[in-house]
Amino acid sequence: MATIRDVAKLADVSVSTVSLALSNPARVSSKTLEKIRQAIAAVGFVADPLAQSLARGRSRMIGFVVGNVGNPFFGDIRRELENYALDHEHFVVVTDSSGKTDRERAMVEHLIGLKTAGLALAPSGYDQGYIDFVASLNVPIVCFDQKVAGIERDFVGSDNYLAGAMLTEHLLQLGHRRIAFITGPSHMRTATERYRGFAETMANAGVEVNPNLVVDGQFTRTAGYEAAMRLLIQPERPTAILGANNTVALSALQAMQELGFRCPEDISLAMIDNVQWSSVITPRITMVVQDTLALGSIIARRLMHRITNPQGAVEPPQDFVLTPKFVPGNSCRRI
């Protein structure tokens, strides 16, 4: 590999001039610039990113930290970020914490060690230690998906209250009253907001919520399945189930199918967030989806803005909340 010193020698200038020519060509005379250009081409010089990062104290990498890269929600956002970053000569390092807070922390520390230029973080933690940790990081960070109280960073997400309310209202309009809700972890804002949207919409309609019909699905497959089973074996069975995310809703569908319930004939189902191949799932689930492309785009722009603008670091954090979209299916019937 050719180094900058090889270039300098061949062009008969000093190393620092070559470096300057690369970072700020305007400050080098045109004939020197030309000599350097030719020398670079002749020896096939490419700057070593590691050496640059070490010297600069900043790399051209962006860390992307989520709980599950397989989730198409995160996948869409990742793609947007990658495209935008690549256009701005940055490289996205994708990491997956499997939803575990300690692992996420380890990954973030790794990324910080790599002197990443910035972080796009879907936080999984929520306690004070975690919040302090995120606050201590001296790097541009854009958080998304999960709004964590106490983290003073840019945030990009969707109106989860609205998402829960929309589907609840839909089910109410179809005549449902015994509506079950499968929740997520109580420490996740997305989960509590979606539930609040459900509960308040029910209350506004004057419908009382049977506490037995609110079960905890933890946003996971196993807990969601179990929660759904508990719903289905009740004598006062719900006429509709609202899953607070894609995983618990589809777990409920699986439980229904296994026990022999038909959807929507026996029980209606609605969910928040899409999954891959939802179009071939029978019935097509009625859902509210987030505008992942827009979210990804905002995250990317906001992050690059903070990275590239010198004064970007001191701008106060800002929240971007998008409106989710209703996607009708045929999993909810009128009763």
Next chain:
Amino acid sequence: MATIRDVAKLADVSVSTVSLALSNPARVSSKTLEKIRQAIAAVGFVADPLAQSLARGRSRMIGFVVGNVGNPFFGDIRRELENYALDHEHFVVVTDSSGKTDRERAMVEHLIGLKTAGLALAPSGYDQGYIDFVASLNVPIVCFDQKVAGIERDFVGSDNYLAGAMLTEHLLQLGHRRIAFITGPSHMRTATERYRGFAETMANAGVEVNPNLVVDGQFTRTAGYEAAMRLLIQPERPTAILGANNTVALSALQAMQELGFRCPEDISLAMIDNVQWSSVITPRITMVVQDTLALGSIIARRLMHRITNPQGAVEPPQDFVLTPKFVPGNSCRRI
């Protein structure tokens, strides 16, 4: 941030001794070691991975390069690799080429620039330029999924011929004769092998393949959908469709559903490779799946072996081919 010089000063030893103590404690006297240990704890020293990589010429990162990290097949492999790498103090950098060869190449070049210790690569290219490029990389590489002729590297994959043959035989045994096959790109070994398994099994059974029933789905959703549509509008419609991968098979299911065909009553369907949530897709698709966990485990071990063993680099490349597994569903009926 504390540096190694801070530690050296506090422990009253030279920088090189601290470095030695860190990399090879046995060669440092126990009392010096203790002094250094205390000094490290006192100043909170953590070695800068960037500086280490620059000095060593090798980092502790492993590059993972696939066409679609959202695909659960790659997701499982990624998880295995990450776990194993983490246990061996390596960090996996995940990149997604979106299936584009030029982008994959850019990502690999980036990773090489990062002086990654090794690469787990699901190659998407096939021409001579690409092969030469991969050959030119002076880093341990384990290729997987796609076996590319000419690339002399470790390879880990499944017996794709068998996968195609198993499902074909199954359909034949159920009485099907007009079996359609949706292929993948002809430059992909997985695609051609799966097709060969289909074609030879048909030939062995003395059943002639109608060329109109072999259509190209490119392993993509749009092409698969289009190919399926062309199958469905034929007067001599197939009684069964075999999709060479999950994407084209599910695209076919979608096409069938949209046109009003029932599966399996009107047309049977079988596919190679699983998808997330296949258990809630109606009907449950009969499929042959790869042992992703075993594949991931082998990839991880083989790669770490080459990375950590000094003589690992010169070992001749080896192929690991696993047997895929038949998973019965109810998408194939006896006729």
Next chain:
DNA sequence: TGATTAAATCGAACCGGTTCGATAGAGCCC
């Protein structure tokens, strides 16, 4: 006890860039 050898530690060079103060020369003004 002095010579020999092994173990422990050190110093300096190096990895490949960036950065900034210093210096030399060119151009301008009075």
Next chain:
DNA sequence: GGGCTCTATCGAACCGGTTCGATTTAATCA
């Protein structure tokens, strides 16, 4: 022509580690 400013270039220090030959110290043996 002397003083001044600007521009182009350079040298040296630095980022934070690793590596290896050299040197000092301790242990072994005749």
